[in-house]
Amino acid sequence: MIFAKELGDTLRGALGDDERVVLLGEDIADPYGGAFKVTRGLSTAFPQRVRTTPISEGAIAGISAGLALAGYRPIAEVMFGDFLTLMFDQVVNHIAKYQKMYAEQATCPVIIRAATGGHRGYGPTHSQSLEKHFLGVPHLRVVAASLYHDPRVVFADFLGRDEPVLYVEHKLLYPQHLTPPVGGRVGDLIATSDNAPGMLPTVRLSAVPAEDCTVTVLAYGYQAMLAAQVIERLAIEEEIFAELVVPAQIAPMDWAPVERSVAVTGRLVTVEEGADGWSWGSEAASVISRRLFGKLRQPVDVVASEPTIIPSSKPKEADVLVGSARIEAAVRAAAR
Amino acid sequence: MSTALAPAQDGTDERLTGIPGEPLAHRRYRRMRFIRRFEETLLQLFEEGALNGTTHACIGQEADAVAVTEHLVEGDHIFSNHRCHGHYLAHSGDALGLMAEIMGKEAGVCRGLGGSQHICAPGFKSNGVQGGIVPNAAGIALANQLSGNDAVSVVFIGDGTLGEGVVYETLNMAALWKLPLLVVCEDNRWAQSTPIAANLAGDMASRFAAFGVPVREVDSTDVEELSGIAGEEVAAVRSGAGPRVLLIHTYRLCHHSKSDDERPEQEIAERWLVEPLLVHGRRLDESDRKRIEDEVETALSEVVATARASA
Ligand SMILES: Cc1ncc(C[n+]2csc(CCOP(=O)(O)OP(=O)(O)O)c2C)c(N)n1
Numbered sequence: 238m239i240f241a242k243e244l245g246d247t248l249r250g251a252l253g254d255d256e257r258v259v260l261l262g263e264d265i266a267d268p269y270g271g272a273f274k275v276t277r278g279l280s281t282a283f284p285q286r287v288r289t290t291p292i293s294e295g296a297i298a299g300i301s302a303g304l305a306l307a308g309y310r311p312i313a314e315v316m317f318g319d320f321l322t323l324m325f326d327q328v329v330n331h332i333a334k335y336q337k338m339y340a341e342q343a344t345c346p347v348i349i350r351a352a353t354g355g356h357r358g359y360g361p362t363h364s365q366s367l368e369k370h371f372l373g374v375p376h377l378r379v380v381a382a383s384l385y386h387d388p389r390v391v392f393a394d395f396l397g398r399d400e401p402v403l404y405v406e407h408k409l410l411y412p413q414h415l416t417p418p419v420g421g422r423v424g425d426l427i428a429t430s431d432n433a434p435g436m437l438p439t440v441r442l443s444a445v446p447a448e449d450c451t452v453t454v455l456a457y458g459y460q461a462m463l464a465a466q467v468i469e470r471l472a473i474e475e476e477i478f479a480e481l482v483v484p485a486q487i488a489p490m491d492w493a494p495v496e497r498s499v500a501v502t503g504r505l506v507t508v509e510e511g512a513d514g515w516s517w518g519s520e521a522a523s524v525i526s527r528r529l530f531g532k533l534r535q536p537v538d539v540v541a542s543e544p545t546i547i548p549s550s551k552p553k554e555a556d557v558l559v560g561s562a563r564i565e566a567a568v569r570a571a572a573r
Numbered sequence: 574m575s576t577a578l579a580p581a582q583d584g585t586d587e588r589l590t591g592i593p594g595e596p597l598a599h600r601r602y603r604r605m606r607f608i609r610r611f612e613e614t615l616l617q618l619f620e621e622g623a624l625n626g627t628t629h630a631c632i633g634q635e636a637d638a639v640a641v642t643e644h645l646v647e648g649d650h651i652f653s654n655h656r657c658h659g660h661y662l663a664h665s666g667d668a669l670g671l672m673a674e675i676m677g678k679e680a681g682v683c684r685g686l687g688g689s690q691h692i693c694a695p696g697f698k699s700n701g702v703q704g705g706i707v708p709n710a711a712g713i714a715l716a717n718q719l720s721g722n723d724a725v726s727v728v729f730i731g732d733g734t735l736g737e738g739v740v741y742e743t744l745n746m747a748a749l750w751k752l753p754l755l756v757v758c759e760d761n762r763w764a765q766s767t768p769i770a771a772n773l774a775g776d777m778a779s780r781f782a783a784f785g786v787p788v789r790e791v792d793s794t795d796v797e798e799l800s801g802i803a804g805e806e807v808a809a810v811r812s813g814a815g816p817r818v819l820l821i822h823t824y825r826l827c828h829h830s831k832s833d834d835e836r837p838e839q840e841i842a843e844r845w846l847v848e849p850l851l852v853h854g855r856r857l858d859e860s861d862r863k864r865i866e867d868e869v870e871t872a873l874s875e876v877v878a879t880a881r882a883s884a
Contacts, residue, residue, distance in 0.1 A: 259719065285719060291749070296708045296742035303712015303726075306698065307650075309719070311712070326739075330702045331709060339693030340684040 240384065241411035245275050247388040248312065251396060252283045258396070259304055260287040261297050262314025262350075272316045273352055273411050294320050298327035301347045306335065310396055311347050318353030318405060319365045332401045333377040344399040348392075354407035354459055354510055355558050360549035364558075366458075366511040366542075368405045372488040372520070378402040379488040381457040382410055385428070385440040386485045387417045394437055407459035407510070426469060426481075431494040437485035439494040444472030452479040452571045453498040455521055456508035457487050460559060464508055467565045477572045479506075487517055492524055499525055503534035504571045510559050513541035540567045585666030588872035598856050599865060601643075601796045605635040605850050606869045608659045611668060612827070614877060615658075615675060619831060623881075625677050628689040631659040633794070633826030636849035637759055638663040640799035641727065641819070644807040647696070648724040650717075652710035655690045655830075656759075657699035660729055664697050668873065672880040680883035704730070704737025707756070711743045714752035714816075725810045727755045733764020733772055735780060744784045744816070751815035755806055756781070758818060761825040766835055781818040792822035794849040797856075824848075 238246075251258045260276060266289035270277025280287040290297050294315065301311035315321055321328075328349070335345040355364030371379050378400055380391060395402050418428035418440060426442040433439075442465055443450050456464040461483040471477040480498050484490060499505050505525055507518035518539035525537055543557045587593065589607040591600035612630040619628065631638065638659035645651065645664070653660040661671055667682065674681025675689050682694050690701035700706050710728035717724040734740060735758070747754045764772050781788045787809075791802050799821065806819045824844040828834035845851075854862055 259715075288750070291742070291745055293739075293742035293746060295705075295739040296711070296746050299705060299708020299739060299743065300712040300715060300746065303652075303709040303714070304716050305712070306709065307713045307716030309716050326702065326705055327708070331700065331705050334700075335693075335698075338683065338687050338691045339698070340682075340686050342683070342693045343698065 238415065239411065240382070240388070240413050240415050241273060241275050243415050244388045244406070245277060245279070247392050248276065249279055249282065250389070251312070251392055252279060252286060255310060255396060257308060257310040258286065259309050259311045260314065261290055261301055261311060263290055263292055263316045265289050265314055271314060273408065275411070276314065294323035295327060298324040298347070298349065299331065302327060302332045302335070302345055305332070305345045305347045305401070306343055313347060313349045315349060315351035317363045318351035318367055319362050321351055321367050321371070324349065325370070328371065328377060328401070328403070329374055333374050336399070337376055345401055346399045347401045348395050349403045351403065351405050352408050353405045354409060355547050355554060356409055356560070358549050358551055358554060361546040364547040364554070366405070366407070366509070368403065368487070369509070369511045369516045371403050372517055376400065377488070378486060380404045380437065380486045382406040383458055383461050383483055383485060384410065384413055384416045385418065385423060385442070385461070385483050386437065387415065391437060391485060405458065409459045410462070413462065423465070426465065431491070433491045433493060436491045439482060439484045439491060441480055441482050441494060441498065442468070443478065443480040444469055445478045447480050447498065448501060450478045450480040450498070450502050452477070452504045452506060452568055453495065453502045454479050454481045454506045454508060454564070454568060455495055456481065457484060458510070460508045460510050460564070463561045464564050467561055467568060471565065471568060477568065479568050479572070492528070495521065495525060496528055499529050500532055503532055505533070505537045506540060506567045506571050507537065508540045508559060508564055510542055512544040513539070514544055516541055535571065538567050538571060540564060586668065586872045588868040589668055590666035598853070599861060601639055601800070602850070602853055602857055602862065603865045603869060604639045604663055605796060605853065606866055607668070607873070608635045608638060608662050609850060610869055610873050611662060611672070612658055614873060616827070624675055626688050627830045628675060629656040629830045630827045631656050631825070633824050633844065633848055634759055634761060635659050636794050636796040636799050636853070637757065637821050637823060640796050641757055641803045641807070643800055644804045645725070645727065648722060649696060650710070650713045650724065650726045651697045652706045652713070652726065652728040653697070653699040654703065654706060654729055654731065654734070655701040656731065657690060657692055657729070661692055661694070661697055661699065665694055667694065668876045669879055670694070672876055673883050676880055678880065678883050680880070703734040704739050707740045708743040711747045711752055711754050714747065714754040715750065717753050718750070723753070723811050723813070725753045725755055725807060727757060729757045729759060731764060732758065732760040732762070732769050732777070733767065735773055735777065744781060744786055747816040748784045748786050751813070753810050753813065754816040755810045756816065756818045758820045760820060760822045763825060763829070763836060765829045766833070778820055781820070786816050786818055788818045788820055790820045790822070794823055794847050794852050796849055796853045
């Protein structure tokens with residue numbers, strides 16, 4: 238089943254299982270069911286707890302915060318991740334702070350779901366991956382949807398814990414089939430799952446056993462899907478063997494699976510769709526360089542999009558955003 | 574006159590929150606005096622260098638806090654702003670918890686992490702970000718609505734906060750969803766150093782009316798008058814009719830925070846003549862007033878001593 242549908246089913250299950258779950262977002266009610274149709278059917282089934290809202294991102298986040306403080310489990314949808322900027326104050330100065338500044342006398346477990354990413358020609362204000370601006374916020378978890386992580390597992394984790402979380406859903410994942418590891422494989426790739434306590438699983442994918450890989454690729458979300466295609470192709474066509482590490486939680490990070498892989502390969506390429514500089518990849522480069530200084534055979538390569546606006550024109554957009562070609566070039570360069 | 578007012582919380586000092594059986598007028602005076610002297614003590618402690626950071630006193634606005642909180646019951650929720658001491662003390666009577674908090678002690682309501690503007694206690698929260706708490710209070714109101722109880726959510730804001738956009742996003746949604754939310758806007762004429770004339774275009778009350786939210790406007794420092802009106806507003810919100818706004822025109826007699834004040838001296842002097850303790854104090858016999866003041870004084874000095882000695 239495709240990701241958008243599985244996510245919708247997950248939300249339906251959550252609403253059915255737990256009276257405290259409330260969905261808020263713009264245009265999420267039936268018959269429209271949300272800009273990407275994730276919530277279709279839910280407002281009919283749960284009219285009180287699935288509420289379409291005005292175009293008011295600050296209030297959507299702020300009302301969710303109040304619900305969470307009062308013991309509910311709000312899930313707020315951001316129609317386009319670009320408008321997370323309008324929630325930034327609520328996330329940083331309200332949602333993420335309450336539990337700590339109130340000395341654990343309150344919790345604020347808001348779940349924010351944001352449709353992010355480009356490659357669809359939506360242009361400069363509807364195509365961005367702005368999650369890097371949220372990565373360093375203390376007490377906020379940032380989790381990225383991927384084809385290798387079942388949203389049921391992900392949301393069970395969110396709803397079972399008291400912390401707020403930002404869940405970024407790349408738009409191009411919605412129509413894709415989910416492919417979580419089955420029997421140690423994802424398609425033709427070998428799959429391993431690292432399950433550190435308190436963390437969502439990190440999935441590692443490779444065409445040959447990890448011990449035989451010479452490059453580590455670290456990627457999340459839609460870019461992880463592209464990276465998986467790249468490492469599979471390079472393995473078959475050129476015998477370049479890379480191990481792809483796909484975390485679900487991108488902040489705070491569980492670096493252990495990355496370290497384990499890089500300890501073998503000595504080479505790390507990070508991939509993200511957000512703009513280059515001050516990014517997830519820069520943090521990875523910093524952490525891995527510190528921890529594995531002697532074992533790295535070359536500097537960490539950070540692959541990210543051009544730090545500029547995302548054009549609407551298809552060829553111009555492709556020049557700006559990371560895609561398969563850039564990932565492939567970086568992996569080849571690292572393997573040389 | 575309402576007789577079903579919220580009782581003092583368990584474990585609080587009756588000398589600060591009200592002696593059982595004493596007339597309502599006495600209790601109101603006692604509570605306002607408690608808030609006034611608590612804050613004057615804070616300012617003194619600041620001058621001694623005993624406190625860290627900053628603090629925003631509500632001197633001159635005590636009647637608002639006492640009047641509104643009188644009508645709240647268990648299950649109701651207050652969300653307050655940077656100028657939250659009066660609201661908190663009127664709600665909880667917890668002088669020691671707040672004093673220790675502002676002193677940065679472990680014994681404080683938030684173990685010294687929150688300080689003056691970030692308080693959490695049962696039925697009460699505050700945050701120092703202007704405007705951002707309004708949707709939070711609306712979220713609590715939505716929780717009450719979904720739970721099917723008749724609890725109300727009260728949020729205190731200042732006139733300057735009417736510049737924040739999220740306030741209007743929230744008013745719109747609260748009105749659409751008929752949330753049990755009471756917005757108490759304390760218009761004390763100044764936002765930090767900026768007078769409303771330089772802050773606010775158009776008419777204050779119309780801003781709320783634009784969303785179809787009923788506004789009750791009152792220009793008063795009289796706790797009795799304010800309490801009567803607040804009681805009606807709280808009851809209306811509790812009845813499920815949707816959000817309402819209580820717009821109180823008042824005045825801040827002290828500086829904004831610590832010692833920043835460029836306001837005209839004459840303007841301030843005039844307002845001291847109609848300050849809430851004076852207005853309401855006239856209703857009490859001189860001897861009762863004096864006795865209450867002495868009791869508050871003794872209780873507060875014990876609080877300060879205990880807070881100083883605490884870890
Ligand atoms: C979002 C935000 N901007 C600025 C400030 C700094 N600040 C603290 S209090 C204040 C003035 C608030 O005025 P008003 O809302 O009228 O409340 P009052 O202080 O008069 O009670 C300002 C600007 C803040 N705390 N939050």
